[in-house]
Amino acid sequence: MNKLLIIGEFPAPYRVEVFADLAKHWSSKVYFEYQQDEKRTAEWLSRVSVDCNILDNPSAKKEFKQDIKNLKSYEAVILYNNCLKNAIILELFCKLKRVPYFINCDGCNDIEESNPLKKALKCFLMRGAAGYFAGGQSAVKYFEYYGANRKRIHLHNFTSLHQEDINKKLLSNAEKNCLKEKIEMTGKFNVVTVGRHIECKGFDIVLKAAEKIGKSVDFYIIGGEPSVENKQYKEAHNLSSVHFVDFLGKDELREYYNAADLFVLMTRGDTWGLVINEAMANGLPVITTKRCVAGVELIKDGENGYIIDVDDTEALVNKVLMLRDNEELCRQMSFANINKMQTNTIDQIAKDHIQVLESFFKKRSSK
Template sequence: MAMKNVLFITNLPTPYRIDFYRELGKLCDLTVVIEARRSKDLHFNWNDNDITTFKLHYLNDDNLNEKKINWSILKYLSKSKFDVIVVSCYHTYTGMLSLAYMKAKHIPYLFETDGGMIAEIESSIKKSYKTTLIKGAKAYFSPSEGSDKYLAYYGASKDRIHRYPFSSLSDADILQHPLSSDEKLSIRKRLGVKESKMILAVGQFIHRKGFDVLMEAAKDMDRNIGIYIVGGKPTEEYLEMQRKYDLTQVHFEGFKTKNELAEYFKAADLFVHPTREDIWGLVINEAMAYGLPVITTNKCVAGMELVTDKDCLIDTDNPSQLKAIMETLMDDDVRRNNIASDNLRKIAGYTVEKMAEAHIKVFEGM
């Protein structure tokens, strides 16, 4: 079968997306059109000149302006140029133009989402607007059951929704087996971890991530369990909580590179992500790839999709429930090890290689 000629349209470049396109480009003749670059001050794990498996085009070399239409997208939207066109962003004006143009010209296209949640409160006008944009695709790519429901709610035909394993990981990123206690201890010594056990959390210090709930849960826990939060500079709110509760076992570790962060994942006994909402949450994939048991909330789509021990899916804003499950797992080495092994088996199906294969399967059926 001849390789499909595929166009992918998205808004911004991200490392995991570039890795996915690299894999997808090995399986089809791929062109990727990105609306804009990110800030030139940010450095990522690729160089555009090193991309060889697909063709990459930026519509704009400046930062993204979501409310500005870039009309140059229209030159790519042709029935004759591509066998398959995939739109993976619909909230920018250029994305909306792409969808409206293809609908008007009866150009078949596919729609991809990284995740979505049905709004609890939404006006009929806003729902109608979303429905107009989302409905009408020849096929839909969805990463989860919740995203299936989101797409169907906004007009997608259920029989056109295809599941794919959303991930930022490659096959090589996943450990073959959980690290032993001795291996973790050795890494913790290198990192300067003084406590006998270690819990890790990763993310920005913003309200949505729920680190205040983690700190509230920690105030009455064993001080020999270190809690390490990686991901930027804490705001005064978190520093004040640390002082108020004398949380000497809670450490703010700042930003880490990918390689540095890998050491923290390997050193930890448990990963906690007390988010108030995540339409996916790729950090869950990453923690599982290092063989970590994961505790997260029932508002984290990745957790609901990937975490098999349902005791580890807690309510949001519930520090007592979080404290209880953290203490239960930290006191039970056997259960932690069993969960770690289960997580490694589960996450092996969630790689950019598997993600590319799932897309090709749908393309070949078009």
């Protein structure tokens, strides 16, 4: 059986599941650069059958060095973020030992590299890959910028969704009203935004828009304890239409998506923005910025949502009011998003990867 060596950034569930599917086809060993939460990592890894190591302890680092020493025993290496230290080391040894390697990129905002030495190194490493997994067109552009062979770039839809996470149809008004009552969503037109209370998420712009719009639209900002600045702004401007909601579990968050009328993400920079996929899968029109890769990839302006400039409060206000006052347009966008998400699943990512790798191994064995 062919052996794979895989290195990723951190063990997010959607990533681990793809690796687990690869492990069903080939003997696979997985390393992650770090973990964000030890307890959650243990819980995620307990659900899948895959050999994982976190490079945050001496034992794992020693094993990683041993695998680099024995790199020729692997038929291929997959690098899921080739900009991190251990991935770069592994990439260099792949070139030195002539071990085929594949590079993944989910998406990218800032493609160009101003430092000529860094760019030269990236080009040197990038051009040697056997293949490239691109999560969208921005990833394709990223690979091409650093000299990747276009014929070796394989496009897939980046997502964290399973089929059961995607609505099959629009909810009826009765179903939405039932959910609103359950979660105490009281507004006539309800906007949801999701993320941590950090500056780049643009919640300050949402608050300014809420102030301009007034009480005809309710805003639900979901993502834990609000920042001091956001809390003070709400209090100072008496924004009773703004509701701060704590972190929610997957099922609870889905109730908010399904009860709401519109999703907004005023990000100042997201490498992807998986909440866009989630909102679309639950039939919400989407307003986001030009700095949200998921939005740029998935939203066609005016058809299933709107793409606006970063920090453009007026544009946000105008688009929210337009959708508030046009129920049929909202409905059309909701329907378009549900349809668009039907094949946007983790399973499909794994299938795409497997198809590429099977083809590669078949060609290699026939030489």
